[in-house]
Amino acid sequence: MNKGKILSACGVSAGYGKNNILHDISFSVGEHEVVGLLGANGCGKTTLLKSICRIIPYNGTVEICGQNLRQLSAKQLARLCSYIPQRSGISIDISALDVVLMGFNPELRILETPNAAMRERAMKMLSLVGLENRAQENYSSFSEGQKQLCILARSMVRECRLMLMDEPESALDFGGRYLMLDAVKNVTVHHPCSALVTLHDPQLALNICTRILLVKNGEIVSEIEPEINDLSEMEERLAEVYGPLSVHLCKGKNGKDQLVLIKE
């Protein structure tokens, strides 16, 4: 399925001040993949994502589409990657449409403003996340879940090669989680791009991600490919992070297979 590497991390170590969180992490993400990062709180998932975004300094080598991350300008990096933080820092009064239009900034010159085609595209993305009727409403008045959907629309407004998402579903309801991650998966299936997503819900990860990296104490301890690994392998690897659990295969009413996780 993988045609080429979009992200390649080799020997990445990072942390905050003298506190080293990540220890010599290496992995890669190929085209059309949705790669989930699973692990307990404080294991280093967000730190890894922030390193790839260059929000915090790191040691090691990270390449995006074959280009060394350190040699990319902010604009070049933003052209290749979109990013959804755990919580967006936008706290001023601004319309949802204007928030989505921010996503076009990497394509615009410093004094340029978004054109009509960009506005239409932004509206289309808002429509995709069910917010088209609230485009002119104040983003700050939205619930946390609606804000996350709005930021998802912003991250998908351009076709980036890599989508980096830090617990994008944390504020969403049950339906919203699947809506968001199905939308992401759909984009990666139809376009030559991929997504790296940190998640807290292993069941969601098993059903959405093409590959899961299990992080523990700042290291990748194992990997799961839900379409390839059998249930006992998945149980064994997930147990390393979450303790005893069982994975079951169920069929939904639509006939689609779903993996269900039970904590033992």
Place this chain on the structure above:
Amino acid sequence: MQLSTNSITNSMVSATVKRNNVICAVLILLLVCIAAGSLAVGKYPLSLEKLLAGDEMQRKVFYNLRMSRTVVAVFGGAVLGICGFVYQTVFRNPLASPDIIGVSSGASLGAAVGILCFGSAAAITASAFAGAVLSVCLALLLSSADKTGKKSTIVLAGIAVHALAQTALMCLKITADPERELASIEYWIMGSLASVTSSRIGGNLLICILITIVLLFLHRQTILLSADEGEARMLGVSVSQVRLIVLLLATLAVSAVVSLTGLISFIGLLAPHIARLITRSNRISTMVFSGLTGGILLCSADILARSVAQTELPVSIFTSLIGVPLLIFLTLKGRNMS
């Protein structure tokens, strides 16, 4: 689906544009009326007949004093409003103002040096401008020691520079002649447009106009800076550089105004809040409305400053008198202040 989305976008955008155009026209009309009132109000009575007849005294008062004073009130208020918007957006703080990085205290110190060492009005203006710019440069230099480039570091450096400038100002006040120099320093700090004349405003006005145009062009970048630093960077913004440029420009413009007028309170704080109340958002129209509202507020306060008493009063008394009830109204309304 495509058609309906397009039509929704177009109708929403055109409705917003139409509404903003109407509000903009109303604000401009109001500003023009207040500016016309400002030309007419003052100790020396002016008559249109004598002015048109070419009366020398009337012409001097009108062109040298009233016109230049009104122009400074309109443009100065507009600059304070627009720069207030910039500071509040960049620092993501609804109470942010030029004081946050030491502009006002630097200008006060510069003005005090000008009053004590030179004495002429032009020298005081130049010295206040230099003081404001130097204090901000010092704040930005101190903040550059922190390589992470956090905006909280800029605020901390601004507080340190503010404290330093205030201390130096206190020392200068102690050495000042209490009858003449100390009174001049205090009066300058209270702010007034009384000493504005046509010969002093040219350079400052040019700086203000040029910077305002550039800041309006940079509105999109300014609004992007309101996101978290990491988030803004991932949207392709070179955060440290853009923030430095925007803050430096805003500071230069504010310095150009306060060096002429002395410290003017509340305009930079209030005008953006009023503009946001009108637009219910932060976009270029909000920035323009901040400028128009700032001009209206300062021009109105200046009219009151020279018309309510026998002697001319400091303009900041009236900007505060207008500002405080508006601030209370905005706080009670609960908008824009969260």
